[in-house]
Amino acid sequence: MDPNERRERVTEEASYWWNRIGLRAPADISAADRAQFTEWLRESPVNVAEMLHMARVHQTLGRFKLWQDVSVEPAEAGNVVALHVDSGTNVHSQPRAGVGKQGGDGATAGETEIASRVTDRSTARWHMKRWCLAAGAAAVVLGSMLMLFHIDAQTVATGRAERREVMLDDGSVVKLEPETKLRVSFAKDQRRVTLQRGRALFHVAKDRSRPFLVQAGNTSVRAVGTAFGVEKKRRNVVVTVAEGKVAVLASTRENSDASSPAGAAAGSRQDSPLAGGEVDGARNGGSVDGGQDHQNAVVSQKDAARGTGDGVTQETEEVLLGAGQQLTVEPTGSAGSPRTVDTRRELAWSEGRLVFDATPMAEVIEEFNRYNRVQLRVADASLAARPVSGVFQASDPETLVAFVRAGAPVSVTREDAGRVIVIESAAAH
């Protein structure tokens, strides 16, 4: 038997043992089975390896979030999510009555299928929980238990030069930029994400029963089904909406990251009125005129604490942002009014592009350095102050180097085995 055949045979054996013995409590397994399994494990390290690989397959299936998109129909025209059926090498029995029935009456079959399917994912999970509690037996397949573990919080983080696109358990997709950290805590009544640092683009899956809340510093963004970016900058928080609507809430104090799933920070106080006031002009090219009348732009709502569970009633004012709008929130809680922006520009970072508008070189370099292993450095002050405008590929610092070169005589040296690029004015020698 050649090694491939052998491995395949072992895979089948491991699958057999996994399904027979891997998931059950020891008490449920006969002594004979246990003895056989032990003997099988001790036959070869390949057997052990395949058993661990089975655990990995099981874990993977337990963490799969797109079951709703998985078609269980045999070959059917118009299967939407490109999940085609087997090539015909598998012989399977005729589908039984009432389930996945194919035939002339496609509409009826579809209805039957929908009726038997649980369409609400969160309801399905809660049904599973109830069922598991009722059963209370170790024979309850642990695969379903794996999904229950998602009541725990989850941390997602990226390092320097690392971007990541992650799917949350509700099907929402989050694109994380480099040096970004999120804490995800979903509960039955809300989906809560804390942006601890960095910036991220959120594509929120529709779930009317649970609002999606992103907390960044003193700013809270609430969405139902939409796409928006949140940037936690050194001082400000910037919210830009690509699609749909969000409600932004600013408070005067930074909300600490809640450790309990239901609790918001105790003691969040009433925010300051959203007067125009000072807006940080350091935001690239953006500013909001102080002193303007914002009444028409600001939607005020008096809200009780929105089901956050902390029991504290607070007066809050929300700003509604629609597609194409951006809001910058100060650390003081003042936020100015939403401004209309070109979201393709403002959210270009989520597409791997950096856009600058008369931004000082030093800042530009700081941005690039977050995105790349190769680090840029500017050697003289005049160069550091030079304004840069343009759109650059974040992952390619050489495009910036080329840009700088085109603008003025500079010398470019590479240090540290090419890991650092130093640019300085050619005159400064």
Added chain:
Amino acid sequence: MTQVSPHARLAEWFRRWRTPLRKFLVGKGTIRVADLDDVAQEVFLRLLRYEAAEIVEHPQAYLFKMASNVAAEWAMRSRNRQEHEPHWLDGLTTEDRVADDLDDLAVQREIARALSTLSARERQVLKLHFDEGLTQPQIAARLALSPRVVRRDFEKSYSKLRGELRVPSTGVLTHGPE
């Protein structure tokens, strides 16, 4: 019976029916998939060192416990060699589950693709189990199939997916602390 919150009952259920597998699959330690075969080699050697009779009591427990230990040892060793990575530390200090490769959108799509290579009924059986939480007997009843047929579907599916799933080698198999 006094009213107990679902969460508390669930916690109690866990305590009573905790299995080595659960510890294995839910935990902070990890085995890099790329290392899995090497870990298995080491586990195999350790399994041989024990008396068979001892292992037979709880073979799964021994398997997963040893795999956990080996992985933990190796992780410790490799961390001592590596530069301190602040983000790794972040994950450690919280109780949170650290998002791993299985959360990546690309990986979720890959799982969907791999599932598409199964037969419709294999997919259905897995879906009923993982998405709706049905046991194999319940699936058999729902689909009017014999339990043996359902079991075979599971076995075949797992075998196929073992070969088909292209998960990155940086992926991990989580294991529990022991």
